[in-house]
Each structure stands twice: as C-alpha cells, then as structure tokens.
Amino acid sequence: MNLLAPWIVKLGQLTVLFYEALLALREIHKTPRLVLQEIEKIGVNSLPVVILTSLFIGMVSAVQTAYQVKDFVPLEYLGVGIAKAVLIELGPVITALVVAGRSGAGIAAEIGSMRVTEQIDALTVMGINPVRYLVLPRLIAGVVSLPLLTVFAEASAIMAAAVVSKVVLFVPMSLYFTGIQMFFAPVDLWGGLAKSVVFGGIIALMGSFHGYYAEGGATGVGRATTEAVVSSSVLILAADYILGTLIYG
Amino acid sequence: MIRFEGVWKSFEGRPVLKGISFTITPGEMVAILGKSGTGKTVTIKHILGLLRPDRGRVFVEDVDVTRASRRTLNALRRRFGYVFQGAALFDSLTVYENLALPLKERGWPREKRDEAIRWALEMVGLGGTEDLYPAEMSGGMRKRAGIARAIVARPDYLIYDEPTSGLDPVTADRINDLMLYLKEQLDVTGVMVTHDLVSALKVADRLILLEEGEIAVDIPVDRAFEESHPAFRAFLKAAGLLERQT
Incomplete structure (x- = not known):
C-alpha cells in the first residue's frame, strides 16, 4: 500500500490540475496572446524537426514495405501500404513522440523553474490563477498544434516514400498515388488526426503537471523534465492502443 | 489586521x-x-x-x-504586496511587463497602468529600467523591481x-x-x-x-x-x- 500511495497522490494531483484547467476555460478570453505564443513554441517551432523526422520515416517505410511484400504483392500497391501505415499509425505517433521529447520537456522545464523560483507563488499572490496563465494556454496549444503538425508529417512522409519508391524501387509516381487514391478511406485520415488531438493534450498536460509540482531546485526541474518525457511517451503509446482499438477495431 | x-x-x-x-x-x-x-x-x-x-x-x-x-x-x-526572497520576477517579461501584469489582471486602463508603473519604479529608484529583462539586472536591482511590483497597485499590506x-x-x-x-x-x-x-x-x-x-x-x-x-x-x-x- 505504501508503494502505491505516491502514485495515488500523483493521480489525484493530475486529475485536479486537468479539472482546474477545464474550469479555467471560462477565463480563456484573458489569455489569447499566451495561447498564440504557445502555438508558436509547440507547433511552429517543432515543424522543422517533425518534417525532418517524417522524411526519414517515409523513406524507410518505402524500403521496408517493399522488402516485406515484394514476393507476395505487386509493387503497384506499395503506396497503399505506406499511406495507410503513415496516416493511421506512424504520422500521429512519431510526431507525438518527437514533440513530447522537444516541447513536453520544454514545458516541464519552464513551469518547473517557475515553481522553484516562486514565480508560480507570485502569480497566486497577485490573484492570477496560475493554471489559467500557465497550463491552459499550453493545453490548448498542444491540442491545436499536434493535428496540424501531423498533417505536415504525413504529407512529408508520403512524399518522401514516393520519391524513394520511384528512384530506388522504380515504381512510377502515378502508380504510387493511384494506389493510394483507390484504397483511401476517410477514417484513416480522421482517425489518425483524432489520435493526435489526444496526444497533444497528453504532452501538454504531462509537461505542465511535472513542472507544476516540481520541487527541489535545479535537480527537481531536471527530474520533472525527464519524467514529463517518459510519462507522456508511455501514455501516448497506451492511448494509441486504446484509440486504435476504438476507431479501427 | x-x-x-x-x-x-x-x-x-x-x-x-x-x-x-x-x-x-x-x-x-x-x-x-x-x-x-x-x-x-x-x-x-x-x-x-x-x-x-x-x-x-x-x-x-x-x-x-x-x-x-x-x-x-x-x-x-x-x-497585498509580496516581495519574494529571490524577487520572483518573470524571466520572459520586461520590468514594465512584470509590473503591468497584476494591474492588467485588475483591469486597469493603459494610462492608469503606465502612471502607476512610473510611480512605483521612481519609488524604488529604478526609473528608466522599464525595458530591461530580469536577467539584465543585478541582484539588488531585481530585489527593488520585486518591491516595485509589490507596491505598484498600492496595497494595504506588504x-x-x-x-x-x-x-x-x-x-x-x-x-x-x-x-x-x-x-x-x-x-x-x-x-x-x-x-x-x-x-x-x-x-x-x-x-x-x-x-x-x-x-x-x-x-x-x-x-x-x-x-x-x-x-x-x-x-x-x-x-x-x-x-x-x-
């Protein structure tokens, strides 16, 4: 029971923080500038690394898919396999993991250092709700940014795979895209994007949570950063399984 | 009391x-x-x-x-005005923005805010530092900026x-x-x-x-x-x- 107690406390704190963030939505009109700033930090600034990662994911997908199916399936269908994998799974998950490493850590470090230098207490004594000022803008930015980043990631991966298919595997681009069009199901796209909305919320919430409750100076901030990345990565994969089952199961 | x-x-x-x-x-x-x-x-x-x-x-x-x-x-x-041990100024905001934050929250109009900020900075001897960031200030200046933020809304308690x-x-x-x-x-x-x-x-x-x-x-x-x-x-x-x- 003693081993479970800290986990129960953390779960309680996380629930309260999320609930308070939802309550703070009533005062969202006071923080539009902060939301835009966070969208820039989480979304716009993550775009280069997300695109770069997605290019390689697309390229390796083409090579791997061809290697696995070439004896059973004509390579004309290569685009279908790659597109479905990218839209349903790789695009949302890889984007979320990259953003968790980049922005989730940044959120935890920023809020954590504000906690240990009493800046969060300073907000409180000014009568400013720190959850509304710090957590809510990041939560909204996460939920808004992740689907947009995922669209860029998916487009980049599919294009990179198309180039590799043509140059390395000699599959004409027209054939590659015709295959994608023939077997495209809207649920592939919206299902993946729906998952990315949840992933964005997880990244922002876990980063905020670990930063908000950081303690113990610089060491505590470092620990909060690590825990934010690890916990959001695990939760992203767990949520991916649950949502995948619900949407495609 | x-x-x-x-x-x-x-x-x-x-x-x-x-x-x-x-x-x-x-x-x-x-x-x-x-x-x-x-x-x-x-x-x-x-x-x-x-x-x-x-x-x-x-x-x-x-x-x-x-x-x-x-x-x-x-x-x-x-x-209340609260002066924190390490000043607790917001790193990403200038001195002006740090002082303006509690006033904005109270819904003070821009003109009244500017006047209050000017007054508070003059009181602590930091006139002209509005555009500085906390990282650009010495420990003593940060402390005084923290005091200025505490008094800017004319509190009853300090x-x-x-x-x-x-x-x-x-x-x-x-x-x-x-x-x-x-x-x-x-x-x-x-x-x-x-x-x-x-x-x-x-x-x-x-x-x-x-x-x-x-x-x-x-x-x-x-x-x-x-x-x-x-x-x-x-x-x-x-x-x-x-x-x-x-």
Missing part, C-alpha cells in the same frame, strides 16, 4: 510550526526572526493561503484565510520574505532605507521575515523570534536590547550588536 490563532504545520511528519499565535495591528511592521528552517517563510505563506495550516486559523481582518473560498482569497490577495538576503551590505542598507521610506509613505501594515537583525531593528516596530516552531520572543523593537532570552541574545551577539551597545 493579521491574526494567527494556534497555527500548526508539519511537513512529512516534521512539525515546523507548533501552535503559534500573534496579532499584527494596522499600520504596524513586524519582523519575524529566526534561524534557517525555523518556519519563518512557512508562517508568512499562511497569511495569503499559499499554505494551509494543519490546525489553527489565520485571519486577515475578518476573513478566515484558512476557510475562505478561492474568490474571497483572490480578492484579499489583491490587497510582506517581505528575506528582503536583504544575498545582498552586499551597502545594497542591503539601501533596501532597508527603501522599506523604511515605503512604510512612511504608504502607511501599510507589514510583515518582514529575516535573519538580518540589523535590518529588522531599522525597519520594524515589533520583533517576533521563532525558535523550534514556537514564538520565543515577541517584543517592541525599542526593547530589543533589554531582552534576555538566550536565543535572542545569540542573535544580537551574532549581529555584533551586543559589543556595539556596551
């Missing part, structure tokens, strides 16, 4: 405050003294509900802070947490003069937490010494040198004030 009634507080089973009671009357400046870890900062954090006691009550005027709703607490907090810690003696003395000046100019009720007895003797009207989570001494400042409590004598001695007096 601020009143503590039998306040107890423990952290992880370790008692920090053991039933302390005291009252700060309007217009009074009280210094809470004590060695590190005796619960000085914990005490003042109870005044604004940043910490809640395990037992006992804290009143500000007729508001029971320990049971007040969030709305009541927020309204109360806006009547709380100072270790206002002179980490400063060189000359800067510390400037901060003491500034606190004295603000006390006279603003006529606020104040609490300062410090282990700097020289600062307390200069600024406060009353001294409270915390020892092992209890109030060991509670005296007017003009009786400081008559006090015989060993812990208080040790403070006087450590500050070099006993020799100076003899």
Whole structure:
C-alpha cells in the first residue's frame, strides 16, 4: 500500500490540475496572446524537426514495405501500404513522440523553474490563477498544434516514400498515388488526426503537471523534465492502443 | 489586521510550526526572526493561503484565510504586496511587463497602468529600467523591481520574505532605507521575515523570534536590547550588536 500511495497522490494531483484547467476555460478570453505564443513554441517551432523526422520515416517505410511484400504483392500497391501505415499509425505517433521529447520537456522545464523560483507563488499572490496563465494556454496549444503538425508529417512522409519508391524501387509516381487514391478511406485520415488531438493534450498536460509540482531546485526541474518525457511517451503509446482499438477495431 | 490563532504545520511528519499565535495591528511592521528552517517563510505563506495550516486559523481582518473560498482569497490577495526572497520576477517579461501584469489582471486602463508603473519604479529608484529583462539586472536591482511590483497597485499590506538576503551590505542598507521610506509613505501594515537583525531593528516596530516552531520572543523593537532570552541574545551577539551597545 505504501508503494502505491505516491502514485495515488500523483493521480489525484493530475486529475485536479486537468479539472482546474477545464474550469479555467471560462477565463480563456484573458489569455489569447499566451495561447498564440504557445502555438508558436509547440507547433511552429517543432515543424522543422517533425518534417525532418517524417522524411526519414517515409523513406524507410518505402524500403521496408517493399522488402516485406515484394514476393507476395505487386509493387503497384506499395503506396497503399505506406499511406495507410503513415496516416493511421506512424504520422500521429512519431510526431507525438518527437514533440513530447522537444516541447513536453520544454514545458516541464519552464513551469518547473517557475515553481522553484516562486514565480508560480507570485502569480497566486497577485490573484492570477496560475493554471489559467500557465497550463491552459499550453493545453490548448498542444491540442491545436499536434493535428496540424501531423498533417505536415504525413504529407512529408508520403512524399518522401514516393520519391524513394520511384528512384530506388522504380515504381512510377502515378502508380504510387493511384494506389493510394483507390484504397483511401476517410477514417484513416480522421482517425489518425483524432489520435493526435489526444496526444497533444497528453504532452501538454504531462509537461505542465511535472513542472507544476516540481520541487527541489535545479535537480527537481531536471527530474520533472525527464519524467514529463517518459510519462507522456508511455501514455501516448497506451492511448494509441486504446484509440486504435476504438476507431479501427 | 493579521491574526494567527494556534497555527500548526508539519511537513512529512516534521512539525515546523507548533501552535503559534500573534496579532499584527494596522499600520504596524513586524519582523519575524529566526534561524534557517525555523518556519519563518512557512508562517508568512499562511497569511495569503499559499499554505494551509494543519490546525489553527489565520485571519486577515475578518476573513478566515484558512476557510475562505478561492474568490474571497483572490480578492484579499489583491490587497497585498509580496516581495519574494529571490524577487520572483518573470524571466520572459520586461520590468514594465512584470509590473503591468497584476494591474492588467485588475483591469486597469493603459494610462492608469503606465502612471502607476512610473510611480512605483521612481519609488524604488529604478526609473528608466522599464525595458530591461530580469536577467539584465543585478541582484539588488531585481530585489527593488520585486518591491516595485509589490507596491505598484498600492496595497494595504506588504510582506517581505528575506528582503536583504544575498545582498552586499551597502545594497542591503539601501533596501532597508527603501522599506523604511515605503512604510512612511504608504502607511501599510507589514510583515518582514529575516535573519538580518540589523535590518529588522531599522525597519520594524515589533520583533517576533521563532525558535523550534514556537514564538520565543515577541517584543517592541525599542526593547530589543533589554531582552534576555538566550536565543535572542545569540542573535544580537551574532549581529555584533551586543559589543556595539556596551
């Protein structure tokens, strides 16, 4: 029971923080500038690394898919396999993991250092709700940014795979895209994007949570950063399984 | 008026405050003294509900802070200025933006905000630093900017947490003069937490010494040198004030 107690406390704190963030939505009109700033930090600034990662994911997908199916399936269908994998799974998950490493850590470090230098207490004594000022803008930015980043990631991966298919595997681009069009199901796209909305919320919430409750100076901030990345990565994969089952199961 | 009634507080089973009671009357400046870890900062954090006691009550005027709703607490907090030990300025904001934040929250119009910020910065001798970021300022300047942020909305109460810690003696003395000046100019009720007895003797009207989570001494400042409590004598001695007096 003693081993479970800290986990129960953390779960309680996380629930309260999320609930308070939802309550703070009533005062969202006071923080539009902060939301835009966070969208820039989480979304716009993550775009280069997300695109770069997605290019390689697309390229390796083409090579791997061809290697696995070439004896059973004509390579004309290569685009279908790659597109479905990218839209349903790789695009949302890889984007979320990259953003968790980049922005989730940044959120935890920023809020954590504000906690240990009493800046969060300073907000409180000014009568400013720190959850509304710090957590809510990041939560909204996460939920808004992740689907947009995922669209860029998916487009980049599919294009990179198309180039590799043509140059390395000699599959004409027209054939590659015709295959994608023939077997495209809207649920592939919206299902993946729906998952990315949840992933964005997880990244922002876990980063905020670990930063908000950081303690113990610089060491505590470092620990909060690590825990934010690890916990959001695990939760992203767990949520991916649950949502995948619900949407495609 | 601020009143503590039998306040107890423990952290992880370790008692920090053991039933302390005291009252700060309007217009009074009280210094809470004590060695590190005796619960000085914990005490003042109870005044604004940043910490809640395990037992006992804290009143500000007729508001029971320990049971007040969030709305009541927020309204109360806006009547306070709080100077944090490390200033707690927001790194990503300029001095102007740091001071403007509490005023924006109160819905002050731009013109009134600008006037208040100019006044507060002049009061602490930081006129012309509006565009600086905290990282571009010295420790003493940051402390003064923290004081400016605390007074910018003309509070009824001022709380100072270790206002002179980490400063060189000359800067510390400037901060003491500034606190004295603000006390006279603003006529606020104040609490300062410090282990700097020289600062307390200069600024406060009353001294409270915390020892092992209890109030060991509670005296007017003009009786400081008559006090015989060993812990208080040790403070006087450590500050070099006993020799100076003899």
